Amino acid sequence: MDMFRRTFAEINLDHLAHNIQVLQKAFPKTPFLCPMVKANAYGHGDVQLALFLERLGIQHLGVCLIEEGLLLRSSGVKAEILVFRGFDREGAEKILEHGMTPVVTTWDQLSYLEEVAKSPVSIHLKFDTGMNRLGFHADEAQKLYDRLWQNKKIRLKALVTHLFNGEDAVDANGTSAEQLKKFHQISQVFKPFNIFSHALNSAGILSRMQMEQDGKPAQHPLFLQEWGLRPGLMIYGYNPLTNRSQAQLKHVMTLKSTVNTFRHLKAGETVSYGGTWKAPKESIIAVVPIGYADGYHRVLSNLGVALFAGHRVPVVGNVCMDYLMLDVTAAVQGRDLKALQDEEVILFGHDAHGNFLSPEELAQKAKSITWEMLTSVGERVPRVYVGQEAETLQGGGVK
Ligand SMILES: Cc1ncc(COP(=O)(O)O)c(C=O)c1O
Structure with a gap:
């Protein structure tokens, strides 16, 4: 690489591999481990990191934009790519054409997929449990169930929600606990689908690891089910919790x-x-x-x-x-x-x-x-x- 100005970001892949191992060791039974490589892999270089994560055995990667997913696909990334931002009809076509997985947040998006799908399409369905940004409300769960059960075009693979204050996740009376309880109830509506639910960002994941180490209190919402994981910041080596004794992450x-x-x-x-x-x-x-x-x-x-x-x-x-x-x-x-x-x-x-x-x-x-x-x-x-x-x-x- 020509570098006439010696200003650069050094990215240590051994450290990234270490952080992934920390996760894999702590969550051997997780149904879903989806490192977030959106925003150029938090600045670390999305194509290079996605290819590397694939080599480590990672099967799912999270992006925000369709454009981010397209770049990964055109660079040879084969893993399942989840697109979190939502999409219009044209976007639905692109997502399907390039074998990506849409995270559906509106009724319109379901219709777009039904219109453009040539073969059954797998989706994740997002519920808004408190972030008030994207997703369906809890009271739409039954109607969504009815729309998706035995749907010929759409296959529901997972449910999604996002913690808006994951830093309080150890608190059984905190906002994250409330969100997880609500999300668990929603997931019960979809039980016949036999799918999994993902909810935990770095703060949620590290909180669960901390509680596991401390001896988990029964019935804490972090343990209501084997939540799927969407780590971002922590795979890059940073712990957003204030009590950080538990995870030995390495800065990338x-x-x-x-x-x-x-x-x-x-x-x-x-x-x-x-x-x-x-x-x-x-x-x-x-x-x-x-x-x-x-x-x-x-x-x-x-x-x-x-x-x-x-x-x-x-x-x-x-x-x-x-x-x-x-x-x-x-x-x-x-x-x-x-x-x-x-x-x-x-x-x-x-x-x-x-x-x-x-x-x-x-x-x-x-x-x-x-x-x-x-x-x-x-x-x-x-x-x-x-x-x-x-x-x-x-x-x-x-x-
Ligand atoms: C939907 C979603 N999941 C997971 C994450 C990862 O969050 P963090 O970097 O705090 O782990 C993000 C980040 O913004 C996100 O938007």
Whole structure:
């Protein structure tokens, strides 16, 4: 890969494989394990990750857009691809033409599928149990049952719901527990179909793992049935729960760059557009070739931190489209700047000195969330796949 600017996202496939193993070990009986690879696999590169996940034995993958599914199919992904966003008539045609599985959220969508299906089509049916975004209401369950039972065109394979506050899932009186109870009742209506139901995102999954470890309390809604799993954030190495002792996840992405140039500032000189940072004393500034056009949030101007030469160093001045500046005065003290020219700058992730800078920390500073920090990493940032697993897959489309 030509890389004239050494700014890239390093994606460790061994770590991804590890996180998948954590899941497979914790849920040997799950009827459905569907890693979410929507939004460019949370910024990690959807085609490469989907192909890799397939090699790990993953049989289902979740995308939001039909377009995302089409890209995976045209790249050779054979696994079942679930399209979560809904669709119009034209979309129904595309989904079926490319052998994807629609997640149906409206009556119209059922009609579109019946109209365009040339052979029986498998669907998952989504219920809204509290998110108030997409899906049928509980009181439509019986009518849906009547429409789908022995339907010649449509085969119901699974029921879907989504937790809107999965972080409270261990609380038997929390909103997630309420949603799961409601969803369980809905699933009872469809019992003759002998299908499964999927509900758990990372927070739900990790909560269940935590409860299992603690000795599960009988009747907790997380254990009402063997819920199918749709992990997103956790396969990329992050745990959205505040109590995170239980799962040993490994971070998959490290966002890296190097120093473009060092600038020597006199006390009182300012940095970047608007001159929002003024050197309090003689300072050394590292100019780093990554900016908001690469997904480094401008709101982190004068707030962000990075790792450089084994130190945490602050982002100073406004983040530009293509650059940001770091005050490295303390980090480079007594060192030859020429020798530091090749030293990596870590925007988040692990450095070579054993330090870790979490995107969660940056998210907090940016008043954002880890999901947004990962998915923001821009299109023009190359993804470089590393790890033993990457080497064994070089011939298989993972480059
Ligand atoms: C329908 C659906 N399922 C599962 C997930 C995965 O969520 P998480 O990344 O919190 O695991 C998402 C993410 O937004 C989603 O929209």
